Amino acid sequence: MIKVEKRNDISRSIYFLTPVLAIFLTLFGGGIIFFILGFNPIEALKFFFITPISDLYGLSELLVKATPLCLIAIGLSFCFKSNNWNIGAEGQLIFGGIVGGGVALLFYNHDGFYVLPIIILSGAFGGMLFAMIPAILKTYFNTNEILVSLMLVYVAKLLLDYLVVGPWSNPEGFNFPETRQFSESARMPILFDGLRIHAGIFITLITVFLSWLILYKTYLGFQIKVSGLSLKTAKYAGFKGKTMIIIVFMISGACAGLAGVGEITGPIGQLHRNISPDYGFTAIIVAFLGRLNPIGIIFASLIVALTYLGAETAQIFLQVPKYTGQVFQGMILFFLLGSDYLLFFKIKFLGLKKNEL
Amino acid sequence: MYKLFLRSLISVLFLLGFSLNANAEFKVGFVYVGPTGDHGWTYQHHEGRNAVEALGIKTTYVESVPEGADAERVIRQLAQSGHDLIFTTSFGYMDPTNKVAKDFPNVKFEHATGYKREHSNVSTYSARFYEGRTLLGHMAGKMTKTNTIGYIASFPIPEVIRGINAMTLAAQKVNPDIKTKIVWVFTWYDPGKESEAAQALIDQGADIIMQHTDSTAPVQVAEKAGVWSFGQASDMQRFAPKSILTSIIDDWAPYYVERSIAARDGTWKQQDTWHGLKEGMVAMAPYNSAMGSDLVKEVEQLQKDLASGKAHSFTGPIYDQKGNILVAEGAVADDGMLAGMNVYVKGVEGDIPQ
Numbered sequence: 032m033i034k035v036e037k038r039n040d041i042s043r044s045i046y047f048l049t050p051v052l053a054i055f056l057t058l059f060g061g062g063i064i065f066f067i068l069g070f071n072p073i074e075a076l077k078f079f080f081i082t083p084i085s086d087l088y089g090l091s092e093l094l095v096k097a098t099p100l101c102l103i104a105i106g107l108s109f110c111f112k113s114n115n116w117n118i119g120a121e122g123q124l125i126f127g128g129i130v131g132g133g134v135a136l137l138f139y140n141h142d143g144f145y146v147l148p149i150i151i152l153s154g155a156f157g158g159m160l161f162a163m164i165p166a167i168l169k170t171y172f173n174t175n176e177i178l179v180s181l182m183l184v185y186v187a188k189l190l191l192d193y194l195v196v197g198p199w200s201n202p203e204g205f206n207f208p209e210t211r212q213f214s215e216s217a218r219m220p221i222l223f224d225g226l227r228i229h230a231g232i233f234i235t236l237i238t239v240f241l242s243w244l245i246l247y248k249t250y251l252g253f254q255i256k257v258s259g260l261s262l263k264t265a266k267y268a269g270f271k272g273k274t275m276i277i278i279v280f281m282i283s284g285a286c287a288g289l290a291g292v293g294e295i296t297g298p299i300g301q302l303h304r305n306i307s308p309d310y311g312f313t314a315i316i317v318a319f320l321g322r323l324n325p326i327g328i329i330f331a332s333l334i335v336a337l338t339y340l341g342a343e344t345a346q347i348f349l350q351v352p353k354y355t356g357q358v359f360q361g362m363i364l365f366f367l368l369g370s371d372y373l374l375f376f377k378i379k380f381l382g383l384k385k386n387e388l
Numbered sequence: 389m390y391k392l393f394l395r396s397l398i399s400v401l402f403l404l405g406f407s408l409n410a411n412a413e414f415k416v417g418f419v420y421v422g423p424t425g426d427h428g429w430t431y432q433h434h435e436g437r438n439a440v441e442a443l444g445i446k447t448t449y450v451e452s453v454p455e456g457a458d459a460e461r462v463i464r465q466l467a468q469s470g471h472d473l474i475f476t477t478s479f480g481y482m483d484p485t486n487k488v489a490k491d492f493p494n495v496k497f498e499h500a501t502g503y504k505r506e507h508s509n510v511s512t513y514s515a516r517f518y519e520g521r522t523l524l525g526h527m528a529g530k531m532t533k534t535n536t537i538g539y540i541a542s543f544p545i546p547e548v549i550r551g552i553n554a555m556t557l558a559a560q561k562v563n564p565d566i567k568t569k570i571v572w573v574f575t576w577y578d579p580g581k582e583s584e585a586a587q588a589l590i591d592q593g594a595d596i597i598m599q600h601t602d603s604t605a606p607v608q609v610a611e612k613a614g615v616w617s618f619g620q621a622s623d624m625q626r627f628a629p630k631s632i633l634t635s636i637i638d639d640w641a642p643y644y645v646e647r648s649i650a651a652r653d654g655t656w657k658q659q660d661t662w663h664g665l666k667e668g669m670v671a672m673a674p675y676n677s678a679m680g681s682d683l684v685k686e687v688e689q690l691q692k693d694l695a696s697g698k699a700h701s702f703t704g705p706i707y708d709q710k711g712n713i714l715v716a717e718g719a720v721a722d723d724g725m726l727a728g729m730n731v732y733v734k735g736v737e738g739d740i741p742q
Contacts, residue, residue, distance in 0.1 A: 088464075088468075092461050095457070192574055196543065196544070196574060196741065197741065205503065205545055205546050205727075205728060205730075206543070206544050206545045206546065206730060207479060207543070207545050208543055208545075208574075209480075212483070225491070227460070227461075294456070294457060297457070298456075298457035298460065299456055299457050300483075301483075303455070303456075303480065304455075305454050305455045305456045305480065306456055307456065308454040308456055308458060339458070340461075343450055343453075343458075343461070343462055343465060344465065346448075346449075346450050346451070347417075347448055347450060347462075347465055347466060347469055348469070350448065350449070352451075353423075353450065353451050353452050354452075
């Protein structure tokens with residue numbers, strides 16, 4: 032007979048070490064998969080995890096890819112910590128991109144140091160507004176925020192489609208579904224010549240610092256954590272639940288909006304239908320891999336970004352199927368959840384008693 | 389100390405050998421927008437790559453590359469890792485291709501369906517798919533009983549509008565009462581949306597279904613409803629054996645082979661290629677015998693005439709929807725007009741979405 036019991040004494044260091052364990056298990060599992068596919072596992076893993084970041088360009092690309100993931104995941108950590116399941120970061124990212132991109136088009140051929148900050152703020156504002164829809168519906172109409180936020184992703188996508196096909200499409204672009212390239216004044220400054228890493232990384236770092244401050248040094252952060260642990264306790268303590276729910280959604284949406292505006296003013300430089308390869312959904316993995324902790328999320332975003340780059344490199348050098356990248360992301364999450372289960376619960380093997388036979 | 393020296397000497401020699409080796413070998417890279425197994429657009433580019441590989445030229449591909457921020461990195465990585473010629477096979481790669489081309493003047497780039505050639509090492513290429521549409525129009529005009537042709541369109545770009553017009557003009561020639569009904573799905577590949585569009589068109593009385601999208605869903609819907617249909621990009625006959633009259637096939641293989649050999653031998657030059665039935669970039673799948681041997685013969689003749697230049701898809705007089713003349717009697721539309729085409733011809737119903 033097997034019995035599952037909850038563990039009461041979980042060591043903090045092990046709690047933060049299990050993600051590392053999950054990554055090693057993923058490497059091991061990945062090696063086995065490569066072996067079955069007929070590749071040399073060591074060589075394949077090298078192309079997957081080392082070659083992409085073996086030069087400056089690769090490191091810069093890693094940061095370019097990790098920046099939106101980290102931003103969104105930081106925002107999501109506020110929601111998830113307080114038991115609010117915002118699944119629609121992708122939609123908030125796109126809506127932030129739409130608002131920011133609209134402002135960028137408004138400032139087309141317009142110079143001035145103030146242009147970019149206005150665009151960035153409007154992008155954050157757009158994401159924030161979009162995230163408030165599920166928050167307000169949840170607090171005042173008791174709707175399910177998972178469903179509402181997820182469905183709003185499609186609303187945002189269709190709105191973007193409409194805008195780039197119709198009213199905002201490039202007048203010189205032969206009706207192709209994309210806007211003009213933004214003016215230089217509306218683009219994120221590039222940090223080093225020849226690399227794509229841009230000033231958006233500072234926005235991310237500032238956001239990480241601020242979120243650490245809010246979560247660990249303010250009353251709001253305390254409320255968020257208590258509500259996450261036990262809603263009843265939070266109510267008993269007299270916390271204003273509704274306001275808090277709306278605030279965490281606003282923070283989360285603003286972060287996703289910032290990620291969106293960072294993409295379009297950074298590496299992309301215009302609006303079109305594919306401004307995000309599902310960053311909003313991948314960031315959910317990042318948030319949990321990083322234990323909803325700001326520092327953890329930084330590392331998690333780098334690792335998940337690496338699985339994207341690695342999949343490309345491995346396909347270029349070994350013609351490994353591109354989808355192994357997604358397999359790796361899946362494996363990381365699987366091993367993390369698996370080790371979490373063993374971390375929080377203890378499995379007891381009891382001998383069979385005679386009367387049970 | 390001696391050991392250390394020996395070890396570093398070996399590694400330097402190894403690296404040198406590796407890099408010399410990498411320089412010596414001629415390699416061609418391909419960037420695909422979809423998976424190689426989509427049975428449409430990417431599948432046909434992949435077939436083209438196989439033809440290059442069959443020559444003994446080393447090739448590499450990266451599939452499902454999103455048209456956002458990732459494209460530039462993938463193209464750059466291919467350029468950096470010793471590829472001498474790189475085909476980027478989707479419109480969305482236009483700006484990234486030109487950006488990377490600027491930094492790698494010794495690498496040649498070929499971008500499909502775009503119009504920007506900002507550097508001397510960027511060529512563009514596309515196919516005159518509209519010639520195939522003319523053949524479809526001829527068949528549709530003869531085969532329809534309801535005089536209504538259903539057309540599933542992707543995006544209101546000149547390439548798609550050209551196809552709609554070419555088809556309608558050819559159908560009108562053999563059947564003046566013809567009407568073309570269009571549903572815009574705003575996607576290149578979405579089986580769900582495409583099959584809904586096909587069903588909606590059939591419900592509106594269309595007994596011919598045509599698509600400028602890449603999935604096999606519309607022909608399957610047509611097969612079930614018992615109406616005629618045409619395949620797109622690759623031969624889709626096996627997905628709807630009764631319903632399909634023929635398919636327009638994109639055959640990139642001859643072009644890829646020619647350009648790869650040119651780049652290898654140092655004769656590659658920048659150009660803007662627009663090939664059709666004549667060069668074989670547009671090909672037709674076998675014609676369905678259900679349309680009768682007379683019609684098959686007619687279409688085969690028309691195909692020959694289009695290839696030889698005796699016939700042209702856009703021969704005047706051509707009128708727009710309001711009755712204004714676009715191409716005078718006896719004249720043919722020039723490539724400039726075709727490339728920027730943004731009005732419907734008479735007989736097409738509805739407005740172009742703006």
